[in-house]
Amino acid sequence: MNEQHAGQAIIDTLVLHGVERVFVVPGESFLAVLDGLYESPVETVVCRHEGGAAYMAEAHGKFTGRPGVAMVTRGPGAANALVALHAAWQDAVPMVLFVGLVPIADRMRESFQEFDPHAWFGTQCKRVMVLDEAERASEVVAEAFFAAGSGRPGPVVVGLPEDVITRPVSGVLHPLLPVGEGALSSEDLEAVCAALNEARRPLLFVGGQRWTPEAATSLTRFAEQNGIPVVQDWRAADRVPFDSPVNCGWLGYGRSDATLALFEEADVLIAVGALPTDVPSEGFTARQGHDRLNILVNIDTGLRGRSGAVTRHLIASPVAFAEAVAGLRLGREKEWDAWRSGGRAAQQSFTALPVPEALSATCPGTAHMGAVLGELVKRLPDDAVFTFGAGNHCIWAQRYLPTRTFPSQLSMRNGSMGYSVPAAVSASLASPERLCVVVAGDGEFMMNGQEIATAVQYGAAMLILVVDNGRYGTICLHQEAQFPGRASGTRLANPDFAALCRAYGGHGETVAANDEAAGAIERALHAVIELRRPALIHIVTDPRHDLP
Known part of the structure; x- marks a missing residue:
């Protein structure tokens, strides 16, 4: 490169890394990068809040497998972005956050918006x-x-002192550093085969990051050809299609008792990408016996967050594992049929939408979410993308929303609110040909619903269901569970959400009312x-029907 300022070198390197867009809330601390x-x-997506911008970058990492990029200013801007860093850290999502900093000469002098990025972010990202x-x-x-992107993915923070990025630089751009997928040795593959050949109740437990559409398809084919039931991790139910004969549900909040029973009763568990962390293991209580046969396929050498016994750790990504077992036929599918079909039947019953007659008792002036989703599901394309944040509405x-391709479910495993709309903006920009559906609660929506303005500005389109x-x-x-009849600090007075969207x-x-759902969905999808x-x-609901 010819002589230019360091801010330009940063952007040129993003181009070299295939970055198509960055999510930005501008600040005077990184003007050279904006220049x-x-x-x-690289498309500059100007957002309305640093939390929204950082959530969009996190969602991009989840949706594409490539690091999402956000840029914010120092002090308040960096503080607002921290929520998405925490989400990316807990979900192992690749993300790079650029943060403008005070000039070097102003450090340690309590200068305007000064903060220590190592102290703020050091425990919530892979590197500062x-x-x-x-x-x-x-x-x-x-x-x-x-x-x-390497190993267990996660967020990285890059601090940019205001004066340094204006200085001239020359030379060549740094080349990309390739990320390894790990691999299964011949001994590893033999161990997997030996465990499955002796199993009476095998189970695949899948989730986590480092997946590709091809890996998800290949692993599904392996499970289906061999008749091995699959359970997916919480908020990661799109690795195996909703309708697959081996899909036996997911673990975590909202799961069925039958799915947890499969997890507990499996005599051989192969976890691919996923780990038995606190939520899928019911607070570190499920499948904790030291006599359990658990093979963990995970690129993270530290297995951060896992619980229970580890029989064998295969240091490989889901991509590497799917490639290794692609042609493996064990010939035991008939022996496992009752085990698999029982789990599948239970999951089909659990995910069947309630019949309309069962929803007629809704309080006047409200609609039932079951009726709304029943009308929506009839009209969904197979490649729809669903985003949701945190709350009962999730x-x-x-x-009930059918995830039939990977990726098609973007959500949070750290219980963070305000994610759903920014995630849909990110997914719609990355794949404008796919329908994005947002399911948000009234509280969750108000935390970043203003990013609808960003969606309109950049041509991102999505259907948003706000459960009020x-x-x-x-x-x-x-x-209600701990202090019955004494609800405190939880009531909300809401705006007209439909009018708010029209204003944007x-x-x-x-x-x-239930009978208003079909027409509203038709017009919204148009x-x-x-x-x-x-x-x-805007779906006005009865609080007594918060949960399915």
């Missing part, structure tokens, strides 16, 4: 890197992308698919 974006092929030498700008970016999405029960429903549920430039409707506009359906 580098001015004539760049500060660019103190302009000539290393390209190298630092390459190292950040490598750290974010169980409706997790349980007038309260923080999950907390109310816990209060989208399509908005309100559904307050706005999303034909007009490329966000559409919101």
Whole structure:
């Protein structure tokens, strides 16, 4: 590269790494980087809040498998982005957050918006890197992308001192650092085969990151050809299709008792990408015996978060494992048929939408989510993408919305609210040909619903279902369990969500009765698919029907 400022070198390195867009809330601390974006092929998506921008970057990492990129300013901007870093850290999602910093000469002087990025972010990301030498700008970016994507993926923070990024640099851009997938040795594969050949009740437990559509398809084929039931991790129910004969549900909040029983009763468990962390293991209580045969296929050498016995650890990504077992036929599918079919039948019953007659007792002036989803599911394409954040409303999405391809489910495993709309913006921009459906609670939506403005500005289209029960429903549920009849600090007074979406430039409707759902969904889908506009359906619900 010819002589240019370090901010331009950073952007040129992003281009070299195949970055198509960055999610930004601008700040005076990284003006040289914004200048580098001015004539760049990288699309600059200007967001309305740093939390929304960082969530979009996290969702991009989940959706594409490549690090999502967000840029925020120092101090308050960095603080607002921390929530998405925590989500990416707990979900093992590749993400790079660039943060403008005070000039080097102003450090440790309580200067305007000064903070210590190592102290703030050090426990919630894989690396914190500060660019103190302009000539290393390209190298630092390459190292950040490598750290974010290699091994157990996660977020990386790159601090950019305001003065350093304006300094001139020259030389060559740093090349990409390849990320290894790990591998199964011949001994590893023999161990897998030996365990399965002796198994009476085998089970695959899948989830985590480092998947590709090809790996998901290949693993599904392996499971189906061999008749091995599959259980998926919480908020990761798109690795094996919703309708697959081996799909026996997911673990975690909202799961069925039958799925947990499979997990407990399996005599051989092969966990691919997923780990028995606290949520799928029911708070470190399920499948904890030291006599259990558990083979963990995970690229993380530290197995961070796992619980229970480990019989064998195969250091490989889901991609490497799927390739290794692609042609493996064990010939025992008939022996395992009753085990598999029982789990599958239970899951089919669990995910069957309630019949309309069962929903007629809804309180006047409200609609039942079962009726709304029943109308929606009839109209969904097979490659629809679903996004949701945290709250009771998520169980409706997790349980009933059919994930038929990978990736098709973007959600949070750290219980973070405000994710659903930003995630849909990110997915719609990455794959505009696919329908994005958001399921948000009234509390969850209000935390980042303003990113509808970003969606309109950049042509992202999605259908947003806002479930309005007038309260923080999950907390109310816990209060009723511990302090019956004494709900406190959980009531909400909500705006007209449909009018709010129209004010942003989208399509908005309100559904307050079951028979209003079909027409509202038809019109909303027309706005999303034909007009490329966000559409919101405000669903007024009875709090007594929060859960399926």
